Amino acid sequence: MNSQTFIIAQTLLLVLVVSWAKAGLTEWGPTFIMITVFVGLIGAPLLRRREKDGHADLSWKGFVPLLLFFMVGILGSLNPSFKKLENTFAYGEKKELEILAKREFALGGNPHFINRVMREMYLFRKQVEQQNQDLALARFHLAYRYVINEPKSALKRTFERYLEDIRVKSAEWFPSAATPETSQRKLYLLTFVFLQGILVYRYLRERKLLRLLLTVLGINCVLIAIAGIWQKLAFNPNDIDPEIWGVWEAPEPRYFFASFTYKNHWCAYAVLGMGILAGLITNWLRGHSKDFFRGSPVPIALLGMVILVASAPLSGSVLGTILTLFVAIPFAGFFFRQLVSKSWGRARRRIGCLIAVSLPIIASWIVLASSPETKRETLQKISNRWAAIKAGQLPWRYYHSKDSWTMFMDKPVWGWGLGSTAPLYPLYASSEIIKQSEKQLEYAHHDERFFGLEHSHNDWFQYLAETGVIGVALLVVGPVMALRGKRLSKSVTLWALFACGSLLLYSFVDFPSRTPACSILFSVVMGAALKYGRRGVNKKTR
Structure with a gap:
């Protein structure tokens, strides 16, 4: 031969x-x-x-x-952007977070908001215990996003501390990986x-x-x-x-x-x-x-x-x-x-x-x-999309592209590392995506109520x-x-x-x-x- x-x-x-x-x-x-x-x-x-x-x-x-x-790519993988999650405050302070959530509820906090945040943190810990760093990060970032979108929440300062603790301070001029x-x-x-x-x-x-x-x-x-x-x-x-x-x-x-x-x-x-x-x-x-x-x-x-x-x-x-x-x-x-x-x-x-x-x-x-x-x-799909556009709702593909571009602009030289979209997307998801996802997934099974994105369109x-x-x-x-x-x-x-x-x-x-x-x-x-x-x-x- x-x-x-x-x-x-x-x-x-x-x-x-x-x-x-x-x-x-x-x-x-x-x-x-x-x-x-x-x-x-x-x-x-x-x-x-x-x-x-x-x-x-x-x-x-x-x-x-x-x-x-x-x-x-190899050099980037030697420079992780996030700590091992089992060694973070977000994972270790379970009881402290529960006390803060109960206090916010007692002071008239939105019960739906509190429930969503605590649920994502429960799933975050569950994924950490299963050694799934990608899904765990995605769940934490989604909980963080919920908190940031609720400006009057007393949980905001705690989650900002969690995010700062999770991230590894590495040189911007060196490639990294999520x-x-x-x-x-x-x-x-x-x-x-x-x-x-x-x-x-x-x-x-x-x-x-x-x-x-x-x-x-x-x-x-x-x-x-x-x-x-x-x-x-x-x-x-x-x-x-x-x-x-x-x-x-x-x-x-x-x-x-x-x-x-x-x-x-x-x-x-x-x-x-x-x-x-x-x-x-x-x-x-x-x-x-x-x-x-x-x-x-x-x-x-x-x-x-x-x-x-x-x-x-x-x-x-x-x-x-x-x-x-x-x-x-x-x-x-x-x-x-x-x-x-x-x-x-x-x-x-x-x-x-x-x-x-x-x-x-x-x-x-x-x-x-x-x-x-x-x-x-x-034909139904075409009709629905046309009706949505006339109503001022752009396709999800547009928002996915927009969110990926925003993610790129945060680290334009080296990027976040291959495979980083899944754990980081909740941080960059457009508010339109969050709102539409909540409506569409309202009746889904609890473990499926997650709009994480592995692949941008x-x-x-x-x-x-x-x-x-x-x-x-x-x-x-x-x-x-x-x-x-x-x-x-x-x-x-x-x-x-x-x-x-x-x-x-x-x-x-x-x-x-x-x-x-x-x-x-x-x-x-x-x-x-x-x-x-x-x-x-x-x-x-x-």
Whole structure:
């Protein structure tokens, strides 16, 4: 086995297993990802060294930004922002706080407010005893937020003392982490995901093999879509079996699709598959301009595109449907311009634009009509959001982004550390979020009455809040450097990068990178696309 065959096999094993196994969100998912990538890191250089008489062809230039990002993350995890909570006044002064609460109640304090604060402090201590630093901090910060929002409360001075005691005074110029264990866990996973893209870029040399890899990845996307559509149409809410393949439970049965716990993230994954298929179709048509269908893979690839586009509205994701149309419409315009003779002149362009815009939208509506329940839910969701906007209520995504930005501005250089959103978000949550959450969660089970946020609905702002300007810059600089000298006119490169760019834009309103299947496929497709467009890649094949 040579190094190229090894990387293809290793990449396919990684992507296929992760994509079908709850999109990488299983308990063993992160471990499997890191082990598989580590095998690639060891195996590929050794095989290349054997092929090149002792030269492993391992350029450190592409690894430097990611290595620096990893080192900054490790340094941050050695500099925690908070004490061990079992050694704090907030945990130890249980009786003293109860006396203060009773005194406030006796003096006419708001009983609902006092009950909320004491309940959060009870849950705070419970999480401390269970050694869950993230949830414990989140509960304490929520209690603190309740107290601060009640300016006349006598508890205010006590909670300010608690907050000052919990925080560790560390140098602002040095990276830190809210909870070191969580930060390291997320750092390892993110680093290995990016490393996989670098491996693909570094060790695949022939365009023929790059197309083979992308073809299998595209087929895998279509197969997941087919399974998800069948599962969606056959779904019975009264079935007691786990929702995802009968093996894994979905946190919210209304939101899952196929192996993905969140339908929006399935749509992000599908768009990457669409970019792959669009590039392969365009590449074929440029070399076989007269062979649209005879002996051509184009019809099957087009069917795959249709299935991926159809899966978005059927999943019930409004944002996901918009995202797929954002990619489908330009491709439809290109494809139908290829079908219409150039002798049509300007009418050729107009017809292409008309078909490009109308066909995907009509197809999406037909798909929705085939599932009345999904159609009703989607239209109701759009109607509710429009009514809320007219009433002056902005979407939660806006407030999540705003809160993440506020969090970022408090530590703009290094950020709070990966994984810090969950324990710190209650400190930054907009008052609108608190009010709406209290109303919506009023009748929930007591232990569920918590609006903590692990993922902001804005990947970019969350990464800024958690890793700062320096962290985001180090993550971005590698792909940007790799773009230099690339032939973006290459069909495979152009459409794959367009899909990746669409996903990056989509990340301003969602968090697809937090689903491992999405981040891994993005990394692999980006690496393959950049390598395919590189000048000097093996010219034996187009």
